[in-house]
Amino acid sequence: MMTMTKIPKKKLFIKTYGCQMNVYDSERMGELLRPLGYDMTERAHEADLVLLNTCHIREKATEKMYSELGKIKSMKSQSGGKMTIAVAGCVAQAEGEEIMRRQPAVDLVLGPQAYHKLPEMIARVSRKVGDRLETDFDTLEKFDALPKKRHVTGPTAFLSIQEGCDKFCTFCVVPYTRGAEISRPVDDIVFEARNLVHQGVREITLLGQNVNAYHGKAPAMAAATGAGEEWGLARLVRHLARIEGLDRLRFITSHPRDMQEDLITAHGDTPALMPFFHLPVQSGSDKILAAMNRGHTREDYFRIMQKMRTCRPDIALASDFIVGFPGERERDFQETMDLVDTVKFAVGYSFKYSIRPGTPAANMFGQVDEAVKHERLLRLQALLKDQQEAFNKACIGRTLPVLVTGKGKLAGQLHGRSPYLQAVHFDAPDHLMGRLLNVEITSATLSSLSAQLLYDEAIA
Ligand code: 5AD
Numbered sequence: 155m156m157t158m159t160k161i162p163k164k165k166l167f168i169k170t171y172g173c174q175m176n177v178y179d180s181e182r183m184g185e186l187l188r189p190l191g192y193d194m195t196e197r198a199h200e201a202d203l204v205l206l207n208t209c210h211i212r213e214k215a216t217e218k219m220y221s222e223l224g225k226i227k228s229m230k231s232q233s234g235g236k237m238t239i240a241v242a243g244c245v246a247q248a249e250g251e252e253i254m255r256r257q258p259a260v261d262l263v264l265g266p267q268a269y270h271k272l273p274e275m276i277a278r279v280s281r282k283v284g285d286r287l288e289t290d291f292d293t294l295e296k297f298d299a300l301p302k303k304r305h306v307t308g309p310t311a312f313l314s315i316q317e318g319c320d321k322f323c324t325f326c327v328v329p330y331t332r333g334a335e336i337s338r339p340v341d342d343i344v345f346e347a348r349n350l351v352h353q354g355v356r357e358i359t360l361l362g363q364n365v366n367a368y369h370g371k372a373p374a375m376a377a378a379t380g381a382g383e384e385w386g387l388a389r390l391v392r393h394l395a396r397i398e399g400l401d402r403l404r405f406i407t408s409h410p411r412d413m414q415e416d417l418i419t420a421h422g423d424t425p426a427l428m429p430f431f432h433l434p435v436q437s438g439s440d441k442i443l444a445a446m447n448r449g450h451t452r453e454d455y456f457r458i459m460q461k462m463r464t465c466r467p468d469i470a471l472a473s474d475f476i477v478g479f480p481g482e483r484e485r486d487f488q489e490t491m492d493l494v495d496t497v498k499f500a501v502g503y504s505f506k507y508s509i510r511p512g513t514p515a516a517n518m519f520g521q522v523d524e525a526v527k528h529e530r531l532l533r534l535q536a537l538l539k540d541q542q543e544a545f546n547k548a549c550i551g552r553t554l555p556v557l558v559t560g561k562g563k564l565a566g567q568l569h570g571r572s573p574y575l576q577a578v579h580f581d582a583p584d585h586l587m588g589r590l591l592n593v594e595i596t597s598a599t600l601s602s603l604s605a606q607l608l609y610d611e612a613i614a
Pocket residue numbers: 211212325326327434436474475476505506507508509510
């Protein structure tokens with residue numbers, strides 16, 4: 155008779171810092187550990203394995219991780235040392251040795267392209283043999299080693315299609331933490347997308363550090379018929395849009411240098427592609443853009459955004475900005491303000507320049523005073539806030555399709571996402587969770603919209 159070995163149940167706590175790519179990676183690490191008996195917990199103190207998935211993009215993000223590690227170390231002592239502490243993500247990649255030195259309670263460290271080795275490393279820790287630091291850079295090997303099937307709940311999901319960056323903006327750590335640009339093959343992406351849809355996902359956000367640089371291996375069928383060896387993002391999007399049950403597609407984050415015409419036109423002719431476009435510009439000054447090694451001018455940026463609006467007039471535009479980059483004078487900053495004024499964004503993310511050791515800008519002359527950075531950030535944020543509020547208020551009275559993603563804050567309320575990625579809440583019964591519904595927007599604030607459900611116009 156065959157005897158089944160029962161896998162003992164264990165608890166896993168994951169804390170994620172930084173971008174959506176890290177959110178995706180955390181989900182995949184959770185999926186990887188499920189067959190080993192790990193169930194998720196929201197409470198770090200009761201976990202057998204605590205995993206911090208870290209961000210290195212700005213100094214503050216890194217410091218947050220060290221302070222969290224201090225707290226987790228005391229939990230580990232209270233557990234009698236039974237807890238395992240793992241640090242993953244971009245800080246792990248950039249300063250793995252340093253983490254182990256600064257916080258000896260950490261059991262293992264693994265970079266963003268090596269996390270498929272997590273089960274093997276946990277085994278090494280328990281046997282007390284072998285390396286506790288893995289920072290290899292084999293992105294495709296990672297995807298091959300991850301479980302083919304996803305495990306998700308809810309109607310929205312992330313799907314990583316491209317990783318890494320070869321652009322080397324002078325302020326940025328990503329080329330060092332995430333490695334060179336790599337695109338996953340189309341067939342793999344389609345398989346993952348279908349699997350997500352099969353589990354009830356209706357909106358997929360394609361992820362990549364330079365997502366519009368995507369150039370993945372064409373499906374075997376297409377290559378055989380001479381339809382090209384590699385596909386770009388627009389072709390991939392059009393292909394995915396044909397998956398039945400997949401109502402919405404999004405992608406983040408793009409770079410102005412990789413903006414292809416067909417990706418712009420896809421926004422006009424592919425209904426599943428949502429009218430939201432995030433294109434970081436960082437600065438409105440040509441002098442600063444050159445010092446940042448962005449490889450485009452403010453005019454290039456205007457041209458792209460203008461074309462995008464021509465193809466899809468209602469599109470919501472979003473961007474990232476850095477203030478106080480070395481050498482930024484008041485007049486350069488004014489050019490950023492002017493760019494914002496001209497384009498009119500639905501959302502803007504703005505940051506004070508943060509020195510990242512090892513990047514070229516860290517050693518540039520003309521570092522800007524902290525107080526000046528702070529004051530510029532406030533002015534830029536005030537302008538972006540006004541634009542965001544104006545964009546939201548312009549939606550009042552419109553009927554929008556909303557994908558219901560969860561319960562609202564108040565009893566009897568649900569909340570969801572508009573095509574423009576706005577949070578929308580409205581009174582509705584729980585059984586409409588996960589549905590795509592038409593609502594009429596009744597009021598708007600900076601951060602969300604209130605709406606009324608249009609029962610007879612439910613579209614799915
Ligand atoms: N300092 C401040 N902001 C930065 N970003 C990237 N590197 C830095 C840095 N050194 C911002 C950019 C990027 C976003 C993800 O983070 O705006 O688009």
